[in-house]
Amino acid sequence: MPELPEVQTIVTGLTQLVLGEQIQTVCFYRDNIRFPLLKSWKKSIEGQRIDQIQRRAKLIIMTLDQGYLLWHMGMTGSLRLCSSDEPKRQHDHVEMTLSCGRILRYHDPRRFGYLKYFKDEKKLLDSFAHYGVEPLSEAFNEQYLWQLSRGVRQPVKNFIMNQKIVVGVGNIYACEALFIAKIHPETAAGKVTKKSYKNLINSIKTVLQTAIKQGGTTLKDFENAEAKPGYFQQALQVYGRKAQPCLTCQTLIKTVKLGGRNSFYCPNCQ
DNA sequence: AGACAGACCTGTGAGC
DNA sequence: TGCTCACAGGTCTGTC
Numbered sequence: 322m323p324e325l326p327e328v329q330t331i332v333t334g335l336t337q338l339v340l341g342e343q344i345q346t347v348c349f350y351r352d353n354i355r356f357p358l359l360k361s362w363k364k365s366i367e368g369q370r371i372d373q374i375q376r377r378a379k380l381i382i383m384t385l386d387q388g389y390l391l392w393h394m395g396m397t398g399s400l401r402l403c404s405s406d407e408p409k410r411q412h413d414h415v416e417m418t419l420s421c422g423r424i425l426r427y428h429d430p431r432r433f434g435y436l437k438y439f440k441d442e443k444k445l446l447d448s449f450a451h452y453g454v455e456p457l458s459e460a461f462n463e464q465y466l467w468q469l470s471r472g473v474r475q476p477v478k479n480f481i482m483n484q485k486i487v488v489g490v491g492n493i494y495a496c497e498a499l500f501i502a503k504i505h506p507e508t509a510a511g512k513v514t515k516k517s518y519k520n521l522i523n524s525i526k527t528v529l530q531t532a533i534k535q536g537g538t539t540l541k542d543f544e545n546a547e548a549k550p551g552y553f554q555q556a557l558q559v560y561g562r563k564a565q566p567c568l569t570c571q572t573l574i575k576t577v578k579l580g581g582r583n584s585f586y587c588p589n590c591q
Numbered sequence: 592a593g594a595c596a597g598a599c600c601t602g603t604g605a606g607c
Numbered sequence: 608t609g610c611t612c613a614c615a616g617g618t619c620t621g622t623c
Contacts, residue, residue, distance in 0.1 A: 474593090479595095494616095
């Protein structure tokens with residue numbers, strides 16, 4: 322599920338809905354998701370106010386008045402705000418009752434996501450130490466990608482999905498951006514020219530910005546903070562379209578496994 | 592060091 | 608209808 326646009330969609334929604342709210346009670350319905358949910362966090366979090374909600378990479382940072390909540394949605398996670406009478410669903414693992422009476426619920430069937438609590442900003446920042454640049458920032462440009470990729474034999478698709486290089490680009494948007502830039506996903510990253518990287522940078526930025534505008538991509542179970550789906554899936558040109566005609570040239574879309582992930586491409590355009 | 596496979600989980604859909 | 612199998616948006620760990 323959540324790549325950068327989906328996480329951004331949740332952050333934007335939650336910012337409008339819960340900023341300034343006090344977290345009155347915290348309930349962990351299990352003692353771990355991907356990582357342990359420490360019992361001691363409950364007391365620390367209760368009573369704190371939500372001052373700010375931000376995104377870094379695919380992570381959601383909630384700044385409280387005396388600490389930080391760091392959420393990762395994994396593959397199937399979602400955070401949504403429910404009314405007080407809405408019953409808990411299967412796979413709701415964490416819930417926080419807010420001063421407005423509504424309940425913030427973390428739902429994650431596969432439990433690949435996580436929640437961490439930090440008192441200390443330094444420890445929070447350590448979580449991001451190994452991350453690459455933000456794809457929508459100016460630091461993400463063709464010179465940056467071109468320089469880092471010299472000598473790299475790894476396929477370019479794996480290269481742009483490497484969070485140490487650039488954050489937030491997952492399987493869907495990597496496939497879409499490579500299609501728009503007309504680059505075959507298996508091309509060695511070190512063999513891609515500076516000019517092609519310029520096209521790729523532009524297509525990554527465009528595809529992410531368009532997806533954010535449309536509220537993300539809903540394939541199966543993505544929903545935003547108000548439990549609404551995204552609409553970007555209607556704009557997907559190659560992802561999920563195996564054996565269907567390319568929208569540009571009618572050649573049938575093919576797939577190849579790269580880094581264990583299915584990669585969709587047009588053998589003619591790319 | 593870099594690149595890959597496998598692991599973590601559950602739900603869904605295809606095929607028999 | 609009901610079973611089994613492959614596969615799914617991410618990332619961490621271990622191994623070569």
